[in-house]
Amino acid sequence: MPKLEKKDLRKAWRSWAMYHLSSMSFEKLEAHGFAHSMLPVLKKLYKDNPEEYRKALKRHSVFYNTEPQTGSLVNGVICSMEEKRANGQPIDDDMFHSIKTSIMGPLAGIGDSTLQGIFIPILLTICMGISNHGNPLGVLLYIVAYLAIILSLSYFLFMRGYTLGIHSVNSIIGENAEKLRDAFNTLGIIVIGGLAASFVKLSTVIKIPNGDEQLDLQKTFDGFFPGLLSLLAVLLCWYLISKRKLSASKVLIILVLISVVGVLLGVF
Amino acid sequence: MPKLEKKDLRKAWRSWAMYHLSSMSFEKLEAHGFAHSMLPVLKKLYKDNPEEYRKALKRHSVFYNTEPQTGSLVNGVICSMEEKRANGQPIDDDMFHSIKTSIMGPLAGIGDSTLQGIFIPILLTICMGISNHGNPLGVLLYIVAYLAIILSLSYFLFMRGYTLGIHSVNSIIGENAEKLRDAFNTLGIIVIGGLAASFVKLSTVIKIPNGDEQLDLQKTFDGFFPGLLSLLAVLLCWYLISKRKLSASKVLIILVLISVVGVLLGVF
Amino acid sequence: MPKLEKKDLRKAWRSWAMYHLSSMSFEKLEAHGFAHSMLPVLKKLYKDNPEEYRKALKRHSVFYNTEPQTGSLVNGVICSMEEKRANGQPIDDDMFHSIKTSIMGPLAGIGDSTLQGIFIPILLTICMGISNHGNPLGVLLYIVAYLAIILSLSYFLFMRGYTLGIHSVNSIIGENAEKLRDAFNTLGIIVIGGLAASFVKLSTVIKIPNGDEQLDLQKTFDGFFPGLLSLLAVLLCWYLISKRKLSASKVLIILVLISVVGVLLGVF
Amino acid sequence: MDLVLFIQALLIGIFCYLGSVSSPWLMGVTGGYYVVGRPLVAGLIVGLILGDVTTGIILGVAVQAAFIATISTGGTQNSEITYAAYGGIALGMLAHASTGVTVTLSVGIGALGLILHNFMMVINSYWNRRAEQAANDGDAKGIVWNNAIYPQIGNFILRVVPVTLAVYLGQGFVSDALKAIPKDVTTMMNVLGGLLPALGIALLMNLLIREKAHFIFFLAGFVFIAFIKNNMIALTVFAILIAYIIYLVKQKAGSTVELEDEVI
């Protein structure tokens, strides 16, 4: 009875953690990264059965894509399923396939928005604050904190996926998980609002003559709504992308135009 | 088949928007304003039927009162119903009457508290902030913003009322609408709390001798609860009005007395 | 028919309010305080029946413990039950016993956390703020406010317990009461978080050499998370008590060690 | 007779009429009562008429603060804000009164104005009866005249005449009175000016607060402004967030079954 040892799992995790996107292309993305990560495990499980080994390699070489760091959970789950199969349980290719494709989407969604949309920007914002005037402490904090937190998370998820096996799928795509995702969504939107206020910077230089004095329009804005113009800029971009379906590059060009025209007209 | 054109509707809206309260009295309030607003529509619909015309004028001259600006929705609804009736649908006087009387109350409630209780005070507060030291920009902003927002709102509601007809009633007095009203209520109460803190101003000049120094009582208050006396003043007024059922004028007299006595005793 | 008068109830309340813990021991706590408080009432109710009187004294001398100030509610309830029993209703010892034991626990929980965990710390915080530099006003405010609020509360609860009798039990241990307790719990936890931020004080004196200048580590912390070290200190204590099950005295020793070692190493 | 002053007083009276709740000419209450009728706007207008915009606006802001929560529901008000605004600010400016005194003047004039306004509503009952008759007769013109035109005569007279006279004749009187006023009385007026908004706010509370727990919302709003940030926009956004959560709570509770699959 072939049995996976801790060191096989560690190897599998390490391969995934390194090679998930190393041959990324538009059609396959993480397909071969997944197969690569399964090598140590499959070698062990099917070492006496080259045909099964070949079939296993093949079934894990199809299109696959998810957020790579939180996605290690899936690799753990698949390892446990392959082990069960190698020990005689009736798990067919379709089963592997359907599990991978049903988790990868939601996991990419929650992973990308939580890591790239919430965690990284917040960590960056803090560290940028510290490094504002060239202090390297902030950069070092970013490097250490990111590596420590995310590597442990990825490792932990892989091992948990292996332990819980197929059941852990529920915790990602079940009903309660959807409510949790909704909550993360809420969290994400609030945080983005804060990012917008922190990073988008737009102010007018318009001065309005008023008797002898001059009224500084920006100061008037700041008096009742600091960041009003920045908010308008964000809403414009959102409107162009979301309602007018413009591509990001077109919006970039529009922003360039706004800067150029705005400065020429003496608005900014 | 008589059909209302855009220009008839525009005329009806304009008449309502101008003459809603022009003959206001305690018994009739907006009764004749409503009839006035229906003139262009009824003229068109019943031009070949003077008896129906007369009856229509009569049924729209009974007591009516709602918040005039958001109330234009009702005028739109009634226009659509009159058009249907003129085209043969069996809509009797009672129907008109019951619709008008069932909407006018809730609409007055939500309209008055949202416009006069939330929207206008907030807009005023912002603009007063800008105009604090005599800067006319704030006043101009108030004029432009109020007119632009409210005139479009009133026009939009009228046209929507006409398009949706009788169904739009649900969106005002249905169950979900009640929950929405509750939410607006919550919003309103929070905002009023803020208005109280912004505008009610009461502070004591009492000084307490403490050894060689003097303790400034107001500073002590400010240290742990800025605006404490203002809050107490508001709660007193609320108590007198809501629990002791005093009229506004009586409370005004009490406030005058408090000012006079307080100053004479050296409290304020 | 023996009937309790207001003055009997007042006496009973006063005895409880004074002697609830005067003979406190580990095994009996408020047992005899409760009996003491029932004396004026039992004397009146069973003055013609020494045997019943004796039995009543006995049944109220068993272990009893709750938050004494809010707990006066129970004394009121029991007074009303004793009166009913003296007037012939079939209320046996078990009934008294089960009511007292079922309320005392929840009441102690909500009473202790609300008074000692929320009300007293907040009142103290305010008054400490005022008395910060030796101003006696804060101390006087604490004395007057605490006595006025809590004595009235205790008296009010006693009288309400008497009036509502056994029904008031529901308002303490019923389903809705549990939700209310949950809400108070939430309130309490938020407030404790604030107390932690206000009162726990820990800062490092470490300076990091950076070129010619020196980086003040505490300033860096303050820049992105004021009170970070204090928060960590609280979490450490909580972890030791809650997860490692250390006693308060052991944690105290650990705090002493941290202070000593930290200062010797030049950390604090 | 001081012609310039008279024309100024007349213009102020006319604006007081245009800003009245029942004047139709500036798109009804929209441009009238809620724009021209607000003390803030009256400050600008009176300032323009009397030639000192800055002072006008400063007084307008002060009077507006005292009337910030004044509302009109079902035809009733607790003070006639338009009389208060035009009468008070104009007299205050002419007499070089402080903001405290101007606010007190406005409150007094607002109280008197309310009597005149209610008198006009009584008169209107007469025109109402004629309008009703016109409706019964199918007489469109009759409705227009009796709803839009005739009632304005009374409204015009009851506003333009007293306000013009008060401004024209009151200046000297107020100036003299001001000189005689002891400091304590000025202090009282300032205290009263700060207390006044409490009345309007209490009336609004009475309208909106339907159960004890709602006080929590009121207190939250108060504390937000008093302790955290004195900015109504910030508070409003915060209030919308709370209101939305409350709405979700109630919506979820009210119809659990159907809403289970809904995307929110």
Next chain:
Amino acid sequence: MDLVLFIQALLIGIFCYLGSVSSPWLMGVTGGYYVVGRPLVAGLIVGLILGDVTTGIILGVAVQAAFIATISTGGTQNSEITYAAYGGIALGMLAHASTGVTVTLSVGIGALGLILHNFMMVINSYWNRRAEQAANDGDAKGIVWNNAIYPQIGNFILRVVPVTLAVYLGQGFVSDALKAIPKDVTTMMNVLGGLLPALGIALLMNLLIREKAHFIFFLAGFVFIAFIKNNMIALTVFAILIAYIIYLVKQKAGSTVELEDEVI
């Protein structure tokens, strides 16, 4: 013998007794333990007795801070706050110690005091048995004496004697010790004084936090004070708002059907 000092020490001992959790004379815990027994109040009282109110209050505030979250449940405490307050503040004042040193003194005395307090509770078992016998005999007087009077003898002695002696004799000792203390030790005491409230707070957390998600509330409270506004009243109002919303959520969920029509 210094008579003045002795009388002062005696008075302080008596107040330490009056503020004890089981002293009945000031309306039980209400006026005793929770008022006279609080270090803040002790600061004022000791200040009055020793003739320097300002210093007394300043030390009282400092000691109170270290004991801000000390609570007594089910008859057990983690420190005897009243011994700590009277013993610590009095010795600190007499030896002209800094607030940091005074707090450390208080903590030590509180730990010793707890032993004496627990000893008293053991003694009381004896009086309890007598009170129980009295109840069985229907002897009201016996209950009164064995509940209210006799147990107070031990309580009185165990507080007045040691506190009086400590204050009377300890002054010189503490002063000398203070002179010999190196700067580092003072720093340690200050650090410890700042750390101490963490213990009481952790005990409170242990009492209230029943699931991981509750940490969110704790953090919210911490962040509010640390980042937004260092004011407990503002935080409390905000906390009430959150608690009310949570209550609504649970109430709605628990009984959907019946509550649908309820007005909230």
Next chain:
Amino acid sequence: MDLVLFIQALLIGIFCYLGSVSSPWLMGVTGGYYVVGRPLVAGLIVGLILGDVTTGIILGVAVQAAFIATISTGGTQNSEITYAAYGGIALGMLAHASTGVTVTLSVGIGALGLILHNFMMVINSYWNRRAEQAANDGDAKGIVWNNAIYPQIGNFILRVVPVTLAVYLGQGFVSDALKAIPKDVTTMMNVLGGLLPALGIALLMNLLIREKAHFIFFLAGFVFIAFIKNNMIALTVFAILIAYIIYLVKQKAGSTVELEDEVI
């Protein structure tokens, strides 16, 4: 040829490769794309290589701000952040450009870099086919080489060559250009730098905002930072609190019956 500069340029090119999304050597995206690839970290590295850490970090912070919300989903990005970071910061430093100019440079280089990156992804399809064949043959080595090694050749060349050349050759060109640039153009660049994060944020919003009411959350976050406290940690804690309440609301609503007895 300036050897020092060349080696510096080469090192910068190599780091640009190590930080690319598909470079495996630093634990995949974890240590690569998300650490070495971030402009903040690039600032430190470029600073170390060019011998001016402070300036490097300052420029890194500025470029990071413009790319704060840039995200990569499903293999697509809106800008190649690693090219942007290394190319932009290095050229900016060498030419002593202001932060505004450096950000603009980065944006331009990021746009060009995206073309190269997409080209590499096209090339990788070839290695993918070979890896697939290896899988079909049960050839583990073939998978390793075609997934991990061969594709890195293209990735390496397409990053190291252009970035090294651009840094080595571009310095003079950029310096000259900078001298010729009129003040207005610099202002435009500064304005653009401030506007750029709006694009990334709008893309994130597009991803997360699924219904109109969600704007309330966005606004709340904005207002919190803009009005109340400019601190992302404080906002995050506040956001977690709101998210938790929303979660409770939905959880309670979704399964009323079973959850009634649950302890929350």
